Amino acid sequence: MPQVRQQPVDPCPFGPVVDLVFGRWTAHVLWVLAYHGRVRFKELQGYLPEITPKVLTERLRQLERNGLVARTYHREIPPRVEYEMTALGQSLVPVFRTLTAWSDEHLDEVQAAQRDYDREHALTGTAGGVAAEPVRARDRA
Amino acid sequence: MPQVRQQPVDPCPFGPVVDLVFGRWTAHVLWVLAYHGRVRFKELQGYLPEITPKVLTERLRQLERNGLVARTYHREIPPRVEYEMTALGQSLVPVFRTLTAWSDEHLDEVQAAQRDYDREHALTGTAGGVAAEPVRARDRA
DNA sequence: GATAGTAGTTACCAAGGAGTAAGTGACTGT
DNA sequence: ACAGTCACTTACTCCTTGGTAACTACTATC
Structure with missing residues (x-):
């Protein structure tokens, strides 16, 4: 046999979960639902004021498709x-x-590390930039 | 008192962690590092053939800045x-x-839900599309 | 002198996802 | 007759992100 190349790469075993749950806004929506139980669309918008109806709908559809959220439509007017x-x-x-729990325990360590890193790389100017990691889009809001 | 609007929104308490760990490729890199211990850049590339050197460098810098990964540079040639x-x-x-663990326990349920959803919405054509959720970029590889 | 090897960097480009704004349907209240 | 409500949908733009490919430094080896 000519070179059986064992599994090409061992993919990280929770990759699919990341795609399901940790996309933009997804975890937030899930969190609100976990917290407040059964809620209407407008309520969700109230809890997540920064998310637009379009995107909220998209997320909810996705979550519904993945079986994580159930949608109940009441044929009423409105x-x-x-x-x-x-x-x-x-x-x-x-x-x-x-x-x-991890966040509560370790987030301050992360922030300390960031400060150290930025201080160090501002002094030596190794990478030339003021901040090695610009503010990410999802942080700006 | 004129309406004290309690905290604007309760942000999901692990939002920052999501940003730290579950960005594109980030979890994969972390996983390889957790699995193989101390590795060289080229080795990492071997374990993650689909990630380009540019992006791998970006991820590693980010992780280093966040204090999750340590980088050791040996002044040698090469x-x-x-x-x-x-x-x-x-x-x-x-x-x-x-x-x-969650993935092992529940991923098949998710897939079943997806099949159900797609079957249902293909029949009724509610949304007009063949698949409500197109393949995501990170799944394509 | 050309080549190889490591660990990147740089410039450029394209895709895609998110945001904006406006519209829709069906009915109710004024 | 007209505005208002809810839960979206549609059309459009924009901007971030990731990908591509080429280039760098430095030396040993052929």
């Missing part, structure tokens, strides 16, 4: 739509708690 | 650079395990 987490979505709550 | 996780980076490993 229409009423409610969103809530499914059992599958609820199963993410412990994951979120893990993330939150 | 140059040798090694990357490894810091203690802070290591502290993410349990988080990754949680994610992996």
Whole structure:
């Protein structure tokens, strides 16, 4: 046999989860739903004022398709739509708690590291830039 | 008192962590580092053949700035650079395990939900599209 | 003198996702 | 008759991000 090249690369085993849950706005929407239970579209907008209706709709559709969120349409005038987490979505709550715990424990270390890094690289001017990492789009809001 | 509007929005408490860890390629790089320990740049490229040197460098710099990865430059010819996780980076490993566990337990449910959703919406043609969620860029590779 | 090898950097370009603004349908209240 | 409500949808623009390819420095080796 000519070179059986073992698995091309071992992909990180939670890559798909990242795509499902940690896209832009996705985690925020999920969080609100985990926190407030069954809510209407307008309510969600209230909790997430920076997200536009277009994008909110997109996220919710995506989450619905992935089975994490359930949508209930009430044929009324004016229409009423409610969103809530499914059992599958609820199963993410412990994951979120893990993330939150890590954040509580370590986020200040990260910020300290950033300060150190920026200070060091501002002095030596190694990379020429004032800040090695510009503000990311999702942070600007 | 004229309407004290409690905190504008309760931001999801792990939002910053998402920015730190779950950007494009970031988790993959971290995963390889967690798995293989101290590795050289070229090795990393071997484990992540799809990531270009430019982007790999960007990710590593970012991770270094955030204190999750340490870089060791050996003044030799040709140059040798090694990357490894810091203690802070290591502290993410349990988080990754949680994610992996969720993935192992629930990913098939997600896929089933996607199939259901697509089947349902293909029949009724509610949204007109063949697939409500096109393949995402990060999935294509 | 040409080549190889490492660890990048630089300039440029294209795609795609997010944002903006306006429209839609069906009915109710004034 | 007209504005208002809700939950979107549509058309459009823009800007970030990632990808491509070529180039750099430095030396040993052929």
